[in-house]
Amino acid sequence: MNEDKLEPLEKRPIGVFDSGVGGLTVAKEIMRQIPNESIIYFGDTARVPYGSKSKETVTRFSRQIVRFLQAHDVKTIVVACNTASAYALEELENECDIPVIGVVKPGAKAAAEVTRNGRIGVIATEATIGSKIYNQYIKELTPDAMIYGKACPLFVPLVEEGLWQDPVTEEIARRYLMELIDCDIDTLILGCTHYPLIRSTLGRIMGNNVTLVNPAYETARELRQMLERKGLLNRETPGLGANQYQFYVSDAAEKFKQFANSIIKYGILSAKLVNIEDY
Amino acid sequence: MNEDKLEPLEKRPIGVFDSGVGGLTVAKEIMRQIPNESIIYFGDTARVPYGSKSKETVTRFSRQIVRFLQAHDVKTIVVACNTASAYALEELENECDIPVIGVVKPGAKAAAEVTRNGRIGVIATEATIGSKIYNQYIKELTPDAMIYGKACPLFVPLVEEGLWQDPVTEEIARRYLMELIDCDIDTLILGCTHYPLIRSTLGRIMGNNVTLVNPAYETARELRQMLERKGLLNRETPGLGANQYQFYVSDAAEKFKQFANSIIKYGILSAKLVNIEDY
Numbered sequence: 001m002n003e004d005k006l007e008p009l010e011k012r013p014i015g016v017f018d019s020g021v022g023g024l025t026v027a028k029e030i031m032r033q034i035p036n037e038s039i040i041y042f043g044d045t046a047r048v049p050y051g052s053k054s055k056e057t058v059t060r061f062s063r064q065i066v067r068f069l070q071a072h073d074v075k076t077i078v079v080a081c082n083t084a085s086a087y088a089l090e091e092l093e094n095e096c097d098i099p100v101i102g103v104v105k106p107g108a109k110a111a112a113e114v115t116r117n118g119r120i121g122v123i124a125t126e127a128t129i130g131s132k133i134y135n136q137y138i139k140e141l142t143p144d145a146m147i148y149g150k151a152c153p154l155f156v157p158l159v160e161e162g163l164w165q166d167p168v169t170e171e172i173a174r175r176y177l178m179e180l181i182d183c184d185i186d187t188l189i190l191g192c193t194h195y196p197l198i199r200s201t202l203g204r205i206m207g208n209n210v211t212l213v214n215p216a217y218e219t220a221r222e223l224r225q226m227l228e229r230k231g232l233l234n235r236e237t238p239g240l241g242a243n244q245y246q247f248y249v250s251d252a253a254e255k256f257k258q259f260a261n262s263i264i265k266y267g268i269l270s271a272k273l274v275n276i277e278d279y
Numbered sequence: 280m281n282e283d284k285l286e287p288l289e290k291r292p293i294g295v296f297d298s299g300v301g302g303l304t305v306a307k308e309i310m311r312q313i314p315n316e317s318i319i320y321f322g323d324t325a326r327v328p329y330g331s332k333s334k335e336t337v338t339r340f341s342r343q344i345v346r347f348l349q350a351h352d353v354k355t356i357v358v359a360c361n362t363a364s365a366y367a368l369e370e371l372e373n374e375c376d377i378p379v380i381g382v383v384k385p386g387a388k389a390a391a392e393v394t395r396n397g398r399i400g401v402i403a404t405e406a407t408i409g410s411k412i413y414n415q416y417i418k419e420l421t422p423d424a425m426i427y428g429k430a431c432p433l434f435v436p437l438v439e440e441g442l443w444q445d446p447v448t449e450e451i452a453r454r455y456l457m458e459l460i461d462c463d464i465d466t467l468i469l470g471c472t473h474y475p476l477i478r479s480t481l482g483r484i485m486g487n488n489v490t491l492v493n494p495a496y497e498t499a500r501e502l503r504q505m506l507e508r509k510g511l512l513n514r515e516t517p518g519l520g521a522n523q524y525q526f527y528v529s530d531a532a533e534k535f536k537q538f539a540n541s542i543i544k545y546g547i548l549s550a551k552l553v554n555i556e557d558y
Contacts, residue, residue: 046336047326057325057530157436168450251336277556 007073010232013038013246014223015069015077017062020048021256022156022193023080024263026103029220030078031245031266034227036234038244040072044276046250049156050083051125051192058127062088064279066096068248071279075232078223079103082124082191082215086131099226104128106222107189107215108137114211115187118145121180121210123202124191126151134191148183152176152192159194160259170201177205189213197263247271286352289511292317292525293502294348294356296341299327300535301435301472302359303542305382308499309357310524310545313506315513317523319351323555325529328435329362330404330471337406341367343558345375347527350558354511357502358382361403361470361494365410378505383407385501386468386494387416393490394466397424400459400489402481403470405430413470427462431455431471438473439538449480456484468492476542526550 016027020043027041042065044050050058062084069077076099079085079092085102092100111120111134122134129149138145154172163169180188188210190196196214203212227233238244245266249256253271260268295306299322306320321344323329329337341363348356355378358364358371364381371379390399390413401413408428417424433451442448459467467489469475475493482491506512517523524545528535532550539547 046332052531053325054531154436154440157433161433168447171447252331252333 009075010234011038011236012073012075013040015040015042015072015074016080017042017044017065017069017077017084018081018193019043019050019083020045021259021263024260025193025196026078026080026216026219027245028264029216030223031264033220034224034233036237038234038238038242039246040069040074041245041247042068042274042276043247043249043256045252045256046276049125050081051127051156052153053083053127055087055127055131058084059088059091061276062092063095064276066092066100067279068274068276070096070098074098076101076223076227078219080193080216080219082193083127086128086133099230101219101223101226103193103215103219104133104191105137106218107191107213108134109141110215110218111187111189111213112138112141112145114213115142115145117184117186118142119183119185119187120145120147121183121185121188122147122149122191123152123155123176123180123188123195124149125156126153128191134189146183148180148185150176150180155198156192156194159197164198165201169198170205173198173201173205177202181206185210187211187213189215191215248274250274250276288354289513290515291352291354292319294319294321294351294353295359296321296323296344296348296356296363297360297472298323298329298362300324300538300542303539304472304475305357305359305495305498306524307543308495309502310543312499313503313512315516317513317517317521318525319348319353320524320526321347321553322526322528322535324531324535325555328404329360330406330435331432332406334366334406334410337363338367338370340555341371342374343555345371345379346558347553347555349375349377353377355380355502355506357498359472359495359498361472362406365407365412378509380498380502380505382472382494382498383412383470384416385497386470386492387413388420388501389494389497390466390468390492391417391420391424393492394421394424396463396465397421398462398464398466399424399426400462400464400467401426401428401470402431402434402455402459402467402474403428404435405432407470413468425462427459427464429455429459434477435471435473438476443477444480448477449484452477452480452484456481460485464489466490466492468494470494527553529553529555
């Protein structure tokens with residue numbers, strides 16, 4: 001490695017990764033809450049989705065991506081995918097010499113703080129629900145909480161088809177959420193990065209008495225605190241032309257760019273293709 | 280390779296592959312139409328789906344799978360995935376020293392034979408529709424045909440969620456098929472291996488005057504003819520305990536087995552896990 005090239009630690013970028021485009025909702029929150037930071041985003045569009053796959057496979061994929069990000073001198077890694085956070089975070093934390101944070105813990109913490117009646121719902125992929133990871137983290141904070149999980153596998157395809165406000169999405173959401181309504185929850189964790197995009201539909205069905213927790217927002221907040229605590233926060237605004245946000249994908253860069261631009265207001269200049277299986 | 284182990288050509292298995300479980304509808308037709316044949320099936324469950332990915336990526340994945348199947352001494356390869364057939368068949372045919380057949384050509388041929396008014400609809404993944412491969416094959420057979428393609432990205436998740444007979448699937452199907460009905464087609468190709476599973480919904484919407492073409496059926500027929508022509512048809516019934524049907528996947532073998540058993544009546548004894556990126 002060329003030592004001359006290395007920036008001081010706090011100026012190095014934050015690595016953010018997801019199975020595809022969903023993690024952009026997390027990247028967007030980081031851009032908004034800590035605007036001085038540079039980001040290297042990786043979306044595993046060749047192997048998306050992760051939510052129906054096994055722990056072993058998701059962990060193998062995540063390790064390859066972490067190697068890719070570390071080769072780009074990131075100062076910390078944000079696992080901006082609930083499934084990868086649920087399945088692989090512990091392994092990645094153990095194997096990395098830089099801080100790694102996921103989206104599950106911050107979401108769980110916020111829900112534990114927000115609930116009044118101690119009844120919390122979690123909607124997420126099959127993998128995340130099956131892992132019971134939200135239950136585990138919430139119970140560590142409030143042992144008496146009751147947690148009700150529901151896998152919602154159709155939400156991601158419905159969001160990606162653009163049906164954010166649509167009677168079909170509403171009907172499917174009613175079916176998925178019915179049992180959570182019956183459980184009298186007062187807090188609902190949107191445990192998959194796509195779900196904040198149908199937040200208004202979910203909110204309408206759950207009603208005004210249920211607080212929706214968006215882990216993307218909580219993760220950016222926790223990231224900021226961690227960087228501050230470790231002296232890694234970038235205090236200077238990056239200069240013009242500093243290439244502050246860089247996007248990499250494992251497939252279909254042009255399509256990624258289009259979807260990404262519908263989520264993030266900051267112009268995404270380009271997305272570069274990486275053969276992630278080589279890492 | 281151990282020469283002693285090699286069977287006579289006609290006794291070797293047929294390799295069948297797909298991005299996941301969908302190709303089982305093709306394997307099932309092969310079992311039904313040529314019951315003496317042995318099959319090695321590979322489902323790329325770690326990287327499913329293919330239908331929203333690029334030609335380059337789908338071709339790279341397909342090449343790895345072909346190497347895996349050839350390492351198992353198959354006598355021919357059936358690309359039981361419309362997207363892989365659309366994107367990678369030509370490359371695979373050029374690179375393989377054994378016959379490779381896809382599902383697109385047989386489906387196109389059947390549609391060209393069946394249509395009376397020369398107006399043919401194709402429903403498939405974004406990738407298959409974007410490739411215009413059905414158009415190309417049909418035009419080679421009947422240059423005057425009019426072909427209308429429609430990508431239906433929600434059908435695969437709806438089928439995999441088990442909503443084969445459901446008002447939501449009916450509503451989505453009505454939206455997708457409306458423009459094909461307006462085009463006055465008399466033939467509709469089910470250009471994705473999952474679609475025959477919602478055949479009755481599709482048939483109800485299209486009405487009695489539209490013939491549905493199932494490429495799985497046509498492919499098994501063409502495979503049989505090809506094997507006969509090349510002297511590769513197995514004339515003997517495999518003995519008991521011959522392990523006639525073998526299933527391999529790149530992820531989540533147990534889940535594959537469960538879904539597979541809902542499609543194929545022959546008991547699937549086991550599905551073995553393969554790290555396909557190593558091929």
